[in-house]
Amino acid sequence: MATKVFGIVGDPIDQVRSPMIFNSLFRERVVDAVMVPLHIRPSDFSQSLGALLLIENVAGLIITVPHKVQAASCLSGGLASSRVAVAGAANALRRTVGGWEGDLFDGEGFAKGMEAAGYAIKGKNCAIVGCGGAGSAIALALLDREIAQLSIWDTQRSRSEVLAARIRTLHRTQVEIREPKKGDDIVVNATPLGMAPTDPQPFSVDELQSDVLVAEVIMKPVRTKLLIRAAELGFKTLEGRHMLDHQVEAIWDFFRLPRLGG
């Protein structure tokens, strides 16, 4: 058997941590595999995805910014998980008969990271800002954990409406379209605002209640301006890296990589 090759596809690519994490695990678990960064522009993404299927030992891909939505649209019918279908985004693809099969682990990673950090989710009032792939995935994972109510918000009104409509077909929990406000227990930034030092805040945290948890999906910088402001106000905060760290094992299994003793 040839060494299995996994790629992480993004643009830019130099910030990604997945090769470090997965290659350490491959060594630790004695798996003949390697993960490499693959720098692909959005205009070349669809063609490259088809061509990577031609390389028979390329077994799986992690998809990162800005390709998650395009990745979902490249999947043939039947090869997208229900999470991909609802969120319209995919962040992991594996080789299967007939092409790439896709799933989306951001939501589960986010929720597991929050639980691992000691925060309860069940029964909480949750607000998500940003209704792209990450926001949609997080909405689904929080709803699966029986939150009390959910609000979603996006500067593109149509994105929040589409997500609200999809959620209502699956869940009975109340979904509102509004910005975060006093009374929210968990408030999530799922926009890219905060990656660049000149970005405006994605929303204001100044009026939130004192025991709120403010959470990020941005990995770099580790402490965004939003988290810094929230901490100044004495709020609890959760960094974006937890979302990635807590989806590694789910992606490992999705890639059909071996478990010790398995």
Add this chain to the structure above:
Amino acid sequence: MATKVFGIVGDPIDQVRSPMIFNSLFRERVVDAVMVPLHIRPSDFSQSLGALLLIENVAGLIITVPHKVQAASCLSGGLASSRVAVAGAANALRRTVGGWEGDLFDGEGFAKGMEAAGYAIKGKNCAIVGCGGAGSAIALALLDREIAQLSIWDTQRSRSEVLAARIRTLHRTQVEIREPKKGDDIVVNATPLGMAPTDPQPFSVDELQSDVLVAEVIMKPVRTKLLIRAAELGFKTLEGRHMLDHQVEAIWDFFRLPRLGG
């Protein structure tokens, strides 16, 4: 800067040693790069080569069996070295403006490996069996070292005639089309015969002169039936691995990888 990714492309791929060799060198020389095996079928080769150009941090490819001839034919005009043009084969490609640029290091690797093992080449009578990419490359490298005469042979007569004609435009050394015979000092198997245990011998060594050197291009098995028979007859032998080992530094430079102190 993203990690540079290099690939070795072949079918099959599990026998290749280049990732082990290059990844050791990357570690030793502290270069942020990785070499991975890429298993691509001949029918997918040309399309994959185009698509790999779309992955911006894929910086170079080593090409192995059975793709060397097809690799040469995929290179645009002006992007093939003179060695590629004469041999009709390429075994290393690097990214450049306008596409892949190709060269062929098998011949130099073979000749340097022979010299490193202590065998002189200048003034010798040389016979090569197999006029594909490897045989053509070796013919050119031996001619550059002022051998006395060269014979070439291929079961496909037209291949030996094409190679002889190309050689005659470049070198004044006498070239005959014939099988190896008594009087040859260096006899090279440049066919794939000997990779499979059921393969017939590529030629008979039984009538060669007692101080002949019998050399292989096959890497696996390390000791082919041809080398075993030659050793039984008391002849000197040279294994195929020397050809690869002695082209690593030339390919390193071709890939524009940094030299210490450079």
